[in-house]
Amino acid sequence: MSPSCPISTRRVDANMSRMISSQVALFTALFLFTQAGLFLFIIIFDFTVRAFRRPELSLFSMTGKFILSMWGATPRFCDESPKRFALYLGLGTAFFALVLYSFGFAAAAVAAAVVLLFCALLEALFDFCIGCRIYYVLQIIKAKLQYDRYFN
Numbered sequence: 001m002s003p004s005c006p007i008s009t010r011r012v013d014a015n016m017s018r019m020i021s022s023q024v025a026l027f028t029a030l031f032l033f034t035q036a037g038l039f040l041f042i043i044i045f046d047f048t049v050r051a052f053r054r055p056e057l058s059l060f061s062m063t064g065k066f067i068l069s070m071w072g073a074t075p076r077f078c079d080e081s082p083k084r085f086a087l088y089l090g091l092g093t094a095f096f097a098l099v100l101y102s103f104g105f106a107a108a109a110v111a112a113a114v115v116l117l118f119c120a121l122l123e124a125l126f127d128f129c130i131g132c133r134i135y136y137v138l139q140i141i142k143a144k145l146q147y148d149r150y151f152n
Contacts, residue, residue, distance in 0.1 A: 010080035014127065015073050017083055019064030020050075021123035024090065028117040031097075032110060040098040040113070047091035051084075086123075086131025090116060 024043055031039035046060045055061040093116045101109035122128045 011077040012080045012083050013068075013075040014078045015068055015076050016061070016064050017078075017129070018124050018127060019067055020046075020058075020060045021120045023060040023063060025117055025120035025124055028094075028113050028120060032113055032117065035101075035106065037098060037101050040094055040101065040109075043094045043116075044091065044098060047087060047094060051087055051091060082129065082132035082135040085135040086119075086129050089131040089134070090119070093119075 024046075027039045027043050031037070031043075042059070046058050049055070049057040050061065093112055097109045097112035097116065100106075100112060119130045122130060
């Protein structure tokens with residue numbers, strides 16, 4: 001799959017994405033261990049402010065920026081669109097888990113939270129973004145469908 005995106009020219013720091021993913025994993029694990037919906041709410045709030053491009057309101061972004069500056073990490077830029085798509089998938093998964101938890105479906109909420117934790121850990125530990133891979137597959141399918149429409 002291509003590491004470039006034909007839709008967006010915006011770039012984001014992959015190191016920051018990994019920092020944020022590690023915090024999402026931490027808060028998801030806290031939810032799983034305590035069963036306190038507050039942790040899901042914090043994740044949803046953070047995803048939402050970043051979805052609206054307001055990282056200055058994001059606790060995870062502020063913490064990640066601080067840690068990266070303390071480590072002296074140089075930015076490693078990547079395309080924004082797959083990361084934004086992954087952000088929306090994470091937001092949807094966390095919201096789904098919170099709704100399930102709020103309506104008393106704790107087992108289903110735990111299952112959704114485990115999926116969120118798994119994806120966040122893959123990004124944080126191995127720099128492997130499931131949402132980004134889904135994005136690239138959807139782009140390939142979209143391109144093939146457009147090709148078929150024009151040449152058939």
